[in-house]
Amino acid sequence: MKLKALMEHAVQIGMNSDPRGKEYIEKQLKKQKDKWEKLKDDNEKEMFDTERTWNPYADSRIINGSGDEEVQTLMIGIDIETPEILLADRLREKGQKIDAIFIHHPEGRALADLEKVMPMQADLLALHGVPVNQSDAQIRPRMERIWRAIHADNLFRTERAAELMGFPAFTCHTITDNLVWRFIEETICAKQFDDLNEVVKALEEIPEYKYYAKKGNPPIIVNGSGSSRPGKIVATEFTGGTNGPEEFLESQSRAGIGTILSMHVTEKTLDEAKKHHVNMIQCSHMASDAMGINLLLDKLEAEGHIFETVDVSGFIRVKRNS
Numbered sequence: 382m383k384l385k386a387l388m389e390h391a392v393q394i395g396m397n398s399d400p401r402g403k404e405y406i407e408k409q410l411k412k413q414k415d416k417w418e419k420l421k422d423d424n425e426k427e428m429f430d431t432e433r434t435w436n437p438y439a440d441s442r443i444i445n446g447s448g449d450e451e452v453q454t455l456m457i458g459i460d461i462e463t464p465e466i467l468l469a470d471r472l473r474e475k476g477q478k479i480d481a482i483f484i485h486h487p488e489g490r491a492l493a494d495l496e497k498v499m500p501m502q503a504d505l506l507a508l509h510g511v512p513v514n515q516s517d518a519q520i521r522p523r524m525e526r527i528w529r530a531i532h533a534d535n536l537f538r539t540e541r542a543a544e545l546m547g548f549p550a551f552t553c554h555t556i557t558d559n560l561v562w563r564f565i566e567e568t569i570c571a572k573q574f575d576d577l578n579e580v581v582k583a584l585e586e587i588p589e590y591k592y593y594a595k596k597g598n599p600p601i602i603v604n605g606s607g608s609s610r611p612g613k614i615v616a617t618e619f620t621g622g623t624n625g626p627e628e629f630l631e632s633q634s635r636a637g638i639g640t641i642l643s644m645h646v647t648e649k650t651l652d653e654a655k656k657h658h659v660n661m662i663q664c665s666h667m668a669s670d671a672m673g674i675n676l677l678l679d680k681l682e683a684e685g686h687i688f689e690t691v692d693v694s695g696f697i698r699v700k701r702n703s
């Protein structure tokens with residue numbers, strides 16, 4: 382499969398699991414297309430990111446390569462920076478085939494544009510009864526903070542390392558986070574549990590969580606206790622770029638949410654969770670991210686696109702198809 386086609390398929394799969402629904406996203410893409418077609422000024426045209434006309438995931442894109450590369454063996458990692466690129470080069474030297482590098486946490490322009498995927502968090506909360514205007518107003522200052530913080534980062538080290546070592550590389554972030562969000566909503570949140578211990582037990586039956594739990598990185602209850610009643614369980618902290626603002630806790634509590642499953646919980650959010658009596662379970666971050674990638678690879682496999690993987694930096698391949 383060509384890398385460009387892989388990206389296009391991945392985007393479609395991400396859209397099919399997106400909390401905003403495909404219709405809404407397509408409307409947004411159309412607006413970007415119209416904007417692009419109306420541009421007359423050459424400088425504005427040069428600055429316009431045409432990727433935005435077909436890919437709604439600003440944190441997921443090819444960061445090195447033309448897209449014409451045939452890719453079959455992927456080195457996959459949750460975080461890939463220069464050390465992992467060097468690892469890829471060493472492995473290749475020893476005879477391991479690596480056609481491209483699949484990175485989960487964004488790098489390069491995908492990182493520069495991370496805050497652009499955050500508005501979907503308002504849609505995510507709206508699904509659980511938080512008025513969209515309220516969470517939209519709450520997310521904006523947080524998006525600005527993320528934008529300013531990332532703006533100062535050394536953004537293009539990884540893509541330069543990949544370029545120098547001759548590896549096509551791409552990031553898939555919100556695409557696979559959407560898949561894990563939907564999976565957790567359907568397999569955990571939709572069920573009834575007597576207490577939080579039962580929720581943790583159910584999480585540990587998922588192979589990626591089990592693998593990480595055995596290694597000392599299990600899902601942990603960070604607010605509430607094992608015997609606490611869960612109430613309404615949601616997975617509102619699995620997709621949408623990065624953690625939402627702590628104000629989301631009060632909004633979710635008012636909307637009737639009892640337990641939030643999360644990949645990572647900030648101290649400020651935890652303080653708010655305590656104040657508003659919302660239970661929180663911090664599921665293993667790496668296991669969750671690995672699961673999202675596995676779900677994407679399974680869907681591609683079901684379409685007949687089979688990839689070999691070299692698993693590094695937190696990723697473990699678990700197949701669910703057969």
Ligand SMILES: [Fe+2]
Pocket residue numbers: 485554558669670673
């Ligand atoms: Fe993720």
Ligand SMILES: [Fe+2]
Pocket residue numbers: 486644666670
């Ligand atoms: Fe992550």
